[in-house]
Amino acid sequence: MDNIHTEFHRMLGREAKEALLKQHSTVYWLYGLSGSGKSTIANAFERELHKSGHLTQILDGDNIRSGLNSNLGFSDEDRAENIRRIAEVAKLYLHSGLITITSFICPTRELRLLARSHVGEADFVEVFVKASFETCAERDPKGLYAKASAGKIANFTGKDSAFEEPGDADDVLVLDTENQSVEDCVQSLLAVHKARQIPSA
Structure with missing residues (x-):
C-alpha cells in the first residue's frame, strides 16, 4: 500500500453531482431470504423513482455474482468478500450522486454492519424484506428450494447456512411480504425516500 497515492481530494465532489442530478444520493440496502421479494420490490421501487x-442503479445479487463476483462461492469468507465488494461499488455510485438499490441475501448482522461501515451510516438505509423460510420455499421462483431439499445446493441460506433477522433495536425498515403487497412495500420506501431528499432550489 506504500506506493498507492489516492486522488480523491482532486476529484469533483459528490455535492456537485447531486446538484446536477437534483437529488440526494442514498444506498437502500435490501436483504432477505431467496424468494422473499427483494428483487421484485427493488425493481418496482426503481421504476417509481425513475418516473x-x-x-x-440496482445492484442485484445474481447479476453481480454472474460478473464482478463470479469467482466467489458461498463460504463465510466468500460471502464477506461478496458484501465488501458490493458495498464499495455502492459507495462509488453514492459519490456519483446516484440513488442505489441493492438486493442481496446478506444473511448476518455482521455482514450488514460491514456494508454499513463501508457505505457510511448517514447514507445507508437498511431494509429487511421479510418472509419465512416456509413461505419462500412455497414461492420458490428460481427452483432453488427444491434443489436444496434434494441436496443439490450446499450452504443454502435458511437450511444449511443461518439467516439472522434484525433485532428490534436495529435501525431497519421491515417490509413484510407475507402481509404487505409489493405496492405497499414500495410506498413505504418512497416515504423514506421523500424524507431524505433535499428540496429543489
Whole structure:
C-alpha cells in the first residue's frame, strides 16, 4: 500500500453531482431470504423513482455474482468478500450522486454492519424484506428450494447456512411480504425516500 497515492481530494465532489442530478444520493440496502421479494420490490421501487425524475442503479445479487463476483462461492469468507465488494461499488455510485438499490441475501448482522461501515451510516438505509423460510420455499421462483431439499445446493441460506433477522433495536425498515403487497412495500420506501431528499432550489 506504500506506493498507492489516492486522488480523491482532486476529484469533483459528490455535492456537485447531486446538484446536477437534483437529488440526494442514498444506498437502500435490501436483504432477505431467496424468494422473499427483494428483487421484485427493488425493481418496482426503481421504476417509481425513475418516473419522478431520479437517476438510479440496482445492484442485484445474481447479476453481480454472474460478473464482478463470479469467482466467489458461498463460504463465510466468500460471502464477506461478496458484501465488501458490493458495498464499495455502492459507495462509488453514492459519490456519483446516484440513488442505489441493492438486493442481496446478506444473511448476518455482521455482514450488514460491514456494508454499513463501508457505505457510511448517514447514507445507508437498511431494509429487511421479510418472509419465512416456509413461505419462500412455497414461492420458490428460481427452483432453488427444491434443489436444496434434494441436496443439490450446499450452504443454502435458511437450511444449511443461518439467516439472522434484525433485532428490534436495529435501525431497519421491515417490509413484510407475507402481509404487505409489493405496492405497499414500495410506498413505504418512497416515504423514506421523500424524507431524505433535499428540496429543489
